[in-house]
Amino acid sequence: xxxxxxxxxxxxxxxxxxxxxxxxxxxxxxxxxxxxxxxxxxxxxxxxxxxxxxxxxxxxxxxxxxxxxxxxxxxxxxxxxxxxxxxxxxxxxxxxxxxxxxxxxxxxxxxxxxxxxxxxxxxxxxxxxxxxxxxxxxxxxxxxxxxxxxxxxxxxxxxxxxxxxxxxxxxxxxxxxxxxxxxxxxxxxxxxxxxxxxxxxxxxxxxxx
Amino acid sequence: xxxxxxxxxxxxxxxxxxxxxxxxxxxxxxxxxxxxxxxxxxxxxxxxxxxxxxxxxxxxxxxxxxxxxxxxxxxxxxxxxxxxxxxxxxxxxxxxxxxxxxxxxxxxxxxxxxxxxxxxxxxxxxxxxxxxxxxxxxxxxxxxxxxxxxxxxxxxxxxxxxxxxxxxxxxxxxxxxxxxxxxxxxxxxxxxxxxxxxxxxxxxxxxxxxxxxxxxxxxxxx
Numbered sequence: 001x002x003x004x005x006x007x008x009x010x011x012x013x014x015x016x017x018x019x020x021x022x023x024x025x026x027x028x029x030x031x032x033x034x035x036x037x038x039x040x041x042x043x044x045x046x047x048x049x050x051x052x053x054x055x056x057x058x059x060x061x062x063x064x065x066x067x068x069x070x071x072x073x074x075x076x077x078x079x080x081x082x083x084x085x086x087x088x089x090x091x092x093x094x095x096x097x098x099x100x101x102x103x104x105x106x107x108x109x110x111x112x113x114x115x116x117x118x119x120x121x122x123x124x125x126x127x128x129x130x131x132x133x134x135x136x137x138x139x140x141x142x143x144x145x146x147x148x149x150x151x152x153x154x155x156x157x158x159x160x161x162x163x164x165x166x167x168x169x170x171x172x173x174x175x176x177x178x179x180x181x182x183x184x185x186x187x188x189x190x191x192x193x194x195x196x197x198x199x200x201x202x203x204x205x206x207x208x209x
Numbered sequence: 210x211x212x213x214x215x216x217x218x219x220x221x222x223x224x225x226x227x228x229x230x231x232x233x234x235x236x237x238x239x240x241x242x243x244x245x246x247x248x249x250x251x252x253x254x255x256x257x258x259x260x261x262x263x264x265x266x267x268x269x270x271x272x273x274x275x276x277x278x279x280x281x282x283x284x285x286x287x288x289x290x291x292x293x294x295x296x297x298x299x300x301x302x303x304x305x306x307x308x309x310x311x312x313x314x315x316x317x318x319x320x321x322x323x324x325x326x327x328x329x330x331x332x333x334x335x336x337x338x339x340x341x342x343x344x345x346x347x348x349x350x351x352x353x354x355x356x357x358x359x360x361x362x363x364x365x366x367x368x369x370x371x372x373x374x375x376x377x378x379x380x381x382x383x384x385x386x387x388x389x390x391x392x393x394x395x396x397x398x399x400x401x402x403x404x405x406x407x408x409x410x411x412x413x414x415x416x417x418x419x420x421x422x423x424x425x426x427x428x429x430x431x
Contacts, residue, residue: 020339033236034236111234130360143367144370147377168398175402179409182406182413183409193421
């Protein structure tokens with residue numbers, strides 16, 4: 001009992017291996033960098049997607065502790081990159097919106113370091129998993145991928161919805177604007193035409209008399 | 210004796226569960242800078258955020274492990290831009306909230322240092338970890354509390370995941386409804402404004418011709 005509790009405590013004291021999932025706003029001409037300390041040999045995945053803003057693209061760059069660029073893409077809308085940490089240290093990844101002059105973007109990223117923590121610390125046990133347990137494990141993995149797909153679908157839907165709302169306001173604004181311009185142009189045409197004939201009339205009368 | 214050790218261990222476990230994430234992502238923030246993160250979540254979802262700050266020490270040339278007197282102000286807004294949490298925390302903090310309306314919640318952090326001199330170097334390192342929904346559950350703790358076997362715990366985890374998926378699907382339906390309303394509104398607007406503009410065009414054309422005709426007749430040019 002005590003040993004079991006000690007085993008439970010141990011992994012928690014040494015820190016977790018986690019996934020960091022964040023959505024943040026990147027103003028125009030801005031660059032945002034994130035850092036993470038990773039141990040050698042850990043398999044990591046960086047996934048990002050632009051949710052709103054402009055042409056829905058962003059520059060992304062991933063560097064290892066030596067400064068070697070592991071991944072660099074310009075104006076990408078969505079990408080997923082997996083790598084294994086070649087050394088211990090601080091890995092850095094940056095998102096840049098420096099190419100954009102006035103649109104700010106919302107970027108979502110998911111940085112997964114290592115595998116998920118096992119549910120029980122004594123995962124490497126002598127006996128194999130029972131059929132029920134291995135069924136549970138496979139269901140868990142399948143549900144994780146369902147949740148992942150849901151997230152991506154939600155982001156794409158947010159993208160579509162932001163475009164639709166943009167279109168809606170633009171249609172309203174420009175319709176009113178166009179109706180106004182139409183009226184102004186037609187009235188000024190008539191006034192201009194009247195002014196031509198008015199001048200001519202005065203010159204003819206002057207000549208006549 | 211064993212009971213004491215068990216209590217001690219559980220306490221230690223909970224303490225570490227509470228404290229800063231030791232392997233989370235971090236970023237740098239300026240003194241007056243406000244960093245905001247968006248979480249689009251369905252309703253009745255719990256969100257736990259943990260952060261840890263480190264100040265750049267110019268003399269040592271590195272980040273100090275922790276700084277007393279340095280605080281972070283956390284502000285959380287719901288989709289209607291109403292503030293649901295606005296609190297000052299210390300240099301290490303943990304905040305939690307449960308959403309009551311589905312949508313985009315905004316979590317904003319900015320430093321609220323009591324001593325301006327602390328920030329002369331200009332850099333503050335913030336470790337941040339935000340966990341949403343079923344990720345907020347601490348399974349070893351649940352197993353200990355409810356005395357579940359391994360299989361029961363696994364099934365509990367699956368149940369939590371499925372509940373999360375269900376909530377997200379529900380939220381999806383609500384979002385799709387909003388999207389459909391926006392599209393239908395655009396459709397209506399395009400239709401009515403096209404008709405209105407055509408009518409305005411025809412009326413202005415007729416008015417122009419009639420006005421000019423009467424103008425020229427008055428000027429005895431026609």
